[in-house]
């Protein structure tokens with residue numbers, strides 16, 4: 001975990017968590033008709049269901065733990081020595097494109113193994129089938145059979161989990177009710193709105209009653225009303241005792257949902273904590289910023305007079321006299337606000353402005369309301 005800001009401590013397609021070893025041999029159901037069966041479980045399936053295990057749940061180990069985890073895709077370092085612990089509630093995972101959010105979530109779900117380090121759920125490695133039973137996963141991409149109804153799709157996913165036909169039906173109705181889709185579940189998936197599709201993905205993730213729900217970009221492309229409804233649904237799931245790990249590009253959306261956020265930047269965890277803690281830490285942490293301007297010496301004289309500015313280095317390097325300033329400032333938020341005003345008042349031609357500390361860059365991007373993109 002990096003580093004300066006962080007207090008110490010603390011896949012494509014939908015998931016098909018199995019319910020036990022027997023489920024590895026579960027029959028793939030016939031899906032041609034839309035009728036969801038309600039009767040006759042065979043004995044073997046019923047026994048499989050009866051064994052639906054909860055052994056790992058009683059463990060006192062953290063719900064989700066990343067220990068010094070790195071992940072390489074060929075030559076691309078997607079996660080860099082990430083250490084992270086979740087114990088409950090809702091956690092928001094924010095970061096720019098390519099920050100490593102999906103990689104982290106897919107590891108938490110057991111779809112990817114780390115190159116280095118360990119990822120565990122209640123003390124069990126996440127690619128172990130015992131751990132998978134504790135995790136429900138909503139991927140960012142849709143991978144639906146569009147001709148199926150929502151109800152049929154969720155029931156099929158339950159069957160793929162290894163539940164009996166009867167149990168699959170019972171669980172399907174239960175999760176459809178929880179996500180508010182009972183009335184709309186017989187419509188074909190291809191006619192669903194994005195919000196409804198998200199609810200169906202959530203329903204399949206809830207089938208096996210996981211402790212931890214992982215949601216990859218669930219708010220992306222959802223209109224404001226649908227978004228508000230989803231936020232309320234996430235809150236109600238948390239109130240029912242689920243731990244939610246939700247990724248998003250938008251801190252503002254997550255801010256309505258939770259105070260506990262993890263900010264990622266270039267494969268590292270740049271900050272963890274409540275938003276207020278992160279803001280406080282940031283305010284206490286001086287930043288170095290490179291500013292390219294037309295007349296660096298004149299701008300340096302203006303900047304050095306600001307109370308937030310600790311030092312200014314001038315490096316004129318262009319033939320036209322323009323150049324770079326490296327400014328060290330504390331109270332970064334205040335510094336950026338003041339500098340913005342100065343730039344307007346003095347018509348400063350700012351050609352480039354770049355925090356030199358990448359963790360600060362990402363965090364500032366979010367706290368100042370931008371995307372944090374680099």
Ligand SMILES: Nc1ncnc2c1ncn2[C@@H]1O[C@H](COP(=O)(O)OP(=O)(O)OP(=O)(O)O)[C@@H](O)[C@H]1O
Pocket residue numbers: 073074076077078095096097098099100101102103104
């Ligand atoms: N299968 C892959 N092969 C090679 N590189 C990959 C692969 N998947 C991801 N990456 C790279 O790993 C880094 C992290 O990607 P990841 O998808 O985890 O980020 P992200 O924060 O989820 O981004 P986005 O918000 O765009 O989905 C990026 O540089 C990405 O290009």
